[in-house]
Amino acid sequence: MLTCKFSVLLKFKLKYKLNISRRLAAPAGSFRAAGALLLTALLIAAALLLCIFVPYVILLIHLAGTYTEREYFSLLLTFANAAVFILSLLSAYSLFSSGREREFLIPLPIKKRYIFASEYVTYYFGAVMSSLLFTVPGAAVYAAGMAEKGAPVLILKAVLGCIIFPALPSAAAFVMISVVFAASARFRHRETAAVILGAAVLICAVLLRVNIGSFNADGGPAVRISESLSRILFNSYFMLRAIMIRSLRAWLYMLYFTLSSAAVCAAVYFYGGAVYDRILGKMKSAVSAREKTDKDYRQRSPARAFCIKEFKTVLRSPAFALNCCIGVILAPVLAVTASRSGLASDIPGIIMCLVIMSANMTASTSISREGRSFGMCVYMPVRSADHIKGRAAAAFVFNALSGALFIFPYEILIKLNFLYIIYEFLTVIAASLTFACFGLLIDLKKPKLIWDRETEAVKQNFNAVLGMIVSIMISLVIVIPFFVGMAGHVSKTFMYLCSFAEAAAAAAVGVMLLRNKACSREGNSIDGNS
Amino acid sequence: MLELVSVTKRYDIRSVPAVFDLNLKVDSGEIFGFIGPNGAGKTTTIKMMTGLLEPTEGNIMICGNDIRREPLKCKSAFGYVPDSPEIYERLTGIEYLNFIADVFGVGSSDRKQRIEKYAEMFEMTGVLGSQVRSYSKGMKQKLAIVGSLIHSPSLWILDEPMMGLDPMASHALKEEMREQSGNGCTVFFSTHVLEVAEKLCDRVGIIQNGMLAAVGTVDELKSKASAGESSLEDIFIGIMHGEGNAYV
Numbered sequence: 015m016l017t018c019k020f021s022v023l024l025k026f027k028l029k030y031k032l033n034i035s036r037r038l039a040a041p042a043g044s045f046r047a048a049g050a051l052l053l054t055a056l057l058i059a060a061a062l063l064l065c066i067f068v069p070y071v072i073l074l075i076h077l078a079g080t081y082t083e084r085e086y087f088s089l090l091l092t093f094a095n096a097a098v099f100i101l102s103l104l105s106a107y108s109l110f111s112s113g114r115e116r117e118f119l120i121p122l123p124i125k126k127r128y129i130f131a132s133e134y135v136t137y138y139f140g141a142v143m144s145s146l147l148f149t150v151p152g153a154a155v156y157a158a159g160m161a162e163k164g165a166p167v168l169i170l171k172a173v174l175g176c177i178i179f180p181a182l183p184s185a186a187a188f189v190m191i192s193v194v195f196a197a198s199a200r201f202r203h204r205e206t207a208a209v210i211l212g213a214a215v216l217i218c219a220v221l222l223r224v225n226i227g228s229f230n231a232d233g234g235p236a237v238r239i240s241e242s243l244s245r246i247l248f249n250s251y252f253m254l255r256a257i258m259i260r261s262l263r264a265w266l267y268m269l270y271f272t273l274s275s276a277a278v279c280a281a282v283y284f285y286g287g288a289v290y291d292r293i294l295g296k297m298k299s300a301v302s303a304r305e306k307t308d309k310d311y312r313q314r315s316p317a318r319a320f321c322i323k324e325f326k327t328v329l330r331s332p333a334f335a336l337n338c339c340i341g342v343i344l345a346p347v348l349a350v351t352a353s354r355s356g357l358a359s360d361i362p363g364i365i366m367c368l369v370i371m372s373a374n375m376t377a378s379t380s381i382s383r384e385g386r387s388f389g390m391c392v393y394m395p396v397r398s399a400d401h402i403k404g405r406a407a408a409a410f411v412f413n414a415l416s417g418a419l420f421i422f423p424y425e426i427l428i429k430l431n432f433l434y435i436i437y438e439f440l441t442v443i444a445a446s447l448t449f450a451c452f453g454l455l456i457d458l459k460k461p462k463l464i465w466d467r468e469t470e471a472v473k474q475n476f477n478a479v480l481g482m483i484v485s486i487m488i489s490l491v492i493v494i495p496f497f498v499g500m501a502g503h504v505s506k507t508f509m510y511l512c513s514f515a516e517a518a519a520a521a522a523v524g525v526m527l528l529r530n531k532a533c534s535r536e537g538n539s540i541d542g543n544s
Numbered sequence: 545m546l547e548l549v550s551v552t553k554r555y556d557i558r559s560v561p562a563v564f565d566l567n568l569k570v571d572s573g574e575i576f577g578f579i580g581p582n583g584a585g586k587t588t589t590i591k592m593m594t595g596l597l598e599p600t601e602g603n604i605m606i607c608g609n610d611i612r613r614e615p616l617k618c619k620s621a622f623g624y625v626p627d628s629p630e631i632y633e634r635l636t637g638i639e640y641l642n643f644i645a646d647v648f649g650v651g652s653s654d655r656k657q658r659i660e661k662y663a664e665m666f667e668m669t670g671v672l673g674s675q676v677r678s679y680s681k682g683m684k685q686k687l688a689i690v691g692s693l694i695h696s697p698s699l700w701i702l703d704e705p706m707m708g709l710d711p712m713a714s715h716a717l718k719e720e721m722r723e724q725s726g727n728g729c730t731v732f733f734s735t736h737v738l739e740v741a742e743k744l745c746d747r748v749g750i751i752q753n754g755m756l757a758a759v760g761t762v763d764e765l766k767s768k769a770s771a772g773e774s775s776l777e778d779i780f781i782g783i784m785h786g787e788g789n790a791y792v
Contacts, residue, residue, distance in 0.1 A: 027753075073660050114716045306760075310642065311637075311642065311645075311652045311653075311655050311656040311659070312652055313645070313646060313649075313650070313651055313652050313655070314646045315646070316646055316647045317651075318644050318646070319642075319646030319647060322643075323632065323635065323643055326634060326635060327632060327635070330634040330675070331634055385630070386630035387627070387630040387631060387632050389596055389630060390631075390632075392594075392595055392596050393594040393595055393596055393619060393624050394619060394644070394648075395615075395616045395617075395618075395619035395620040395647065395648065396616075396647045397616065398562075411603070448562075493674065
C-alpha cells in the first residue's frame with residue numbers, strides 16, 4: 015500500500031520535473047504544431063551538438079591520444095566528479111529554495127520520508143543524467159580507438175558506472191547546500207543570505223574545479239592531481255578499476271562500488287530528510303517577519319518602474335538570482351582563473367566573455383517569471399513598448415555587468431592593449447543589448463506563465479534553453495573576425511572593429527524586431543496562454 | 545460609463561458560449577451588482593471588460609471608448625480587483641503600490657495621500673514594508689483593492705471582492721464603494737453574497753448560463769416577481785428554477 019503510494023508520488027515528481035505530459039499534450043490534434051515542435055527539437059539538438067558536444071569530443075580525442083589509459087580515465091572521472099558536483103549544487107539549491115508543493119503533499123496521507131525520498135530520487139536522476147553526459151562520450155572515444163575486442167564491455171561498464179557514480183558528488187552537494195541554508199536561516203534576511211552564501215559556494219566550487227586541473231592544462235599537475243583524487247574519492251577509485259581491469263575482477267569492483275554508493279544514498283535518505291524538513295521549516299518562518307515601510311513616493315516612468323521591479327524580483331528570489339545572474343556571479347572568478355590558465359594565448363577574451371554572458375537567462379525568462387501575475391500587464395494601462403523596454407533594460411544591465419566583470423579583470427591581468435579593451439567593452443555592450451532583445455523575443459512568443467515553484471519558471475523553462483542557444487549562436491557570428499584573424503594575417507584593430515560592427519548590427523536588428531513585436535502586441539488579451 | 549453591446553464569448557468555436565448576447569448599460573455614479581451561480585459567466589464578462597479576454601462578438605465601451613480599439617484609454621479609466629489577486633510576490637506592499645502608481649502616472653503627493661488614506665482604512669499601514677508573499681489571502685485582497693483605487697478611477701470593477709476579507713475590511717470596502725459612487729465613480733462588482741447586493745446596489749444584474757436573466761433595481765425585480773418572493777435571494781432562486789423570462 016505504502017510502496018504503491020511512493021511509486022505514485024515518484025511518478026508524479028518525475029513527470030513534474032520532466033514536464034513530459036504537458037509537452038506531449040501541447041501538440042495533440044495538430045500535426046503542424048507537432049512538426050514545429052520536432053523541428054525546434056532538432057534545431058536545438060543540432061545547436062547543442064555543434065556548440066558543446068563536438069568541441070568536447072575533439073578534446074577527448076586529443077586527450078586519448080596524449081595520455082596513458084590510466085591518466086586519461088583519471089582525468090575524465092575528475093572532470094565528471096566536478097561537473098556532477100557543480101550541477102548538483104544548483105539542483106540542491108533549487109530543492110531547498112522551493113518547497114511550495116510540499117504544502118499540498120504534507121497534508122496527504124503519505125509518510126513524510128516518502129516525500130523527501132521522491133525528491134531525492136528526482137535530484138539523483140538529474141545527477142545521473144549529467145554523469146552520463148560527461149563520462150560516456152569519454153569511454154566511447156577511448157573504446158573507438160581500442161585494438162582489442164573489449165570495447166562494448168567498456169561502454170557497458172561506463173554506462174552502469176555512471177548510474178552509481180553520482181552518489182558521492184551529489185551527496186556532497188546536498189550536504190553543502192543544506193549547510194548553506196541552515197546558516198542562512200540564522201539571518202534576519204534569510205533568502206538574501208541564501209542567495210549570497212549559495213553564490214559563494216558556487217564560486218568556491220568553480221574555483222576548486224579550475225584549480226584541480228582542467229582538460230586544457232598541459233598534462234603534468236592536472237594529471238597528478240586527478241590521479242591522487244582517484245585514489246581518495248571512492249567513486250573514482252572503484253570506477254577507474256572497474257573500467258581498466260579486463261578480467262572478472264572488474265565486476266567485483268563494480269559490486270563494491272554499488273554497495274558503497276548505496277550506503278551513501280541511504281545516509282542521505284535517512285539523515286537528509288530530517289535536515290531538509292527542519293531547514294525548510296526555518297526558512298518558511300522568515301516570510302512572516304515584518305519590515306519597516308519604505309516611504310519612497312517618487313514618481314517614475316512606467317518603463318523605469320518595470321525595470322526596477324525586474325531588478326527587485328530577480329535579486330530577491332534565490333531561484334531567480336542564481337539562475338538568471340549566473341554569469342554575473344561567475345564572471346570575475348572565471349576571469350581570474352582563465353587569465354592564469356594559459357588560455358589567453360589561444361582564445362581571445364571576448365569569446366569566453368560572450369559565452370559567459372549567454373548563460374544569463376534574465377531576458378529569456380522575463381515574461382515567464384511573472385507567472386500568473388502577468389495578467390496585470392494586460393489590464394493595466396501600460397503600453398507594451400513600455401513594459402518591454404523596462405524588461406529589456408534590466409536584462410541588458412545584467413548582461414553588460416557580467417560582460418564587464420569578465421572582460422576588465424581578464425584583459426587587465428593578461429595586459430591587453432587598453433584600446434583593445436575598450437573595443438571589447440563596446441562589443442560587450444552591443445552584445446548585451448542583442449541578447450536582451452532576442453531573449454525577450456523568445457519569451458514573448460510563448461511564455462511559461464503557469465508554474466507553482468519559481469525554479470520552474472527558469473530551470474524547467476524551454477525558453478531559457480532556447481535563449482541560451484540563440485545567444486551562443488549570435489556570439490559565434492560576432493567572433494567570426496577573430497577566427498578569420500587566427501587563420502590569416504589580419505590587423506588586430508580590424509578584427510576588433512569588425513566584431514564590434516557585427517555586434518552593433520545584431521543589436522540594431524534585435525531592437526527593431528522587438529519594437530515591431532511590441533507594436534503588434536498592443537492591447538493584446540491573454541486568450542490561450544492563461 | 546460602461547456599455548456592453550451584444551457581447552458573446554466562446555472559448556472554443558464549437559463550444560457552448562460562456563457569455564451570450566449580453567447587453568448592459570451602467571451609468572456614472574451607479575453601484576451595479578453582478579450576480580450569478582458558479583460558472584454562469586460573471587468572471588468571463590469582467591475579464592472581457594478589463595481586456596483580459598477578447599469578446600468573440602460584440603463591443604464593450606468604457607467612457608465612450610471601445611476596449612479593443614482604445615485599450616489604454618479604457619484601462620486608464622478603471623481600477624480592477626481580480627477574484628484571486630496574483631500580485632508580484634517578491635515586492636513589498638509599498639513597492640507594489642508605487643509600481644501601480646507609476647504605471648498609472650499618479651504624482652508623488654497624490655499617491656502619498658491615497659496610499660496613506662487607504663492603507664489606514666484597510667489596516668495595512670503596518671504591513672506595507674513586508675513582501676507580498678508573506679501576506680494572507682485577505683491581505684493580498686486588501687492590497688489589490690488599495691492598488692485599484694490609487695489612480696482615483698472613474699469605473700471600479702471588482703470580481704468577488706468580499707472573498708477572504710475580514711468583517712472590518714468588508715465593512716470598509718462597502719463604505720468605500722458608497723463613497724466612490726457618491727463622487728461619481730461607477731462601481732461594478734460581482735458577488736455571491738446576495739444580502740450585500742440587496743443593501744448596496746442601485747441596480748443588479750443576474751446572469752445564468754451566460755445570459756442576462758434579470759436586470760434592474762431590487763424593487764423593480766421584486767415588483768416583477770411572483771407572490772411570496774420578497775427578497776433578492778428568493779428572486780435569485782426563482783430565476784435559477786426557470787422563472788427568468790419574467791424579469792427581462
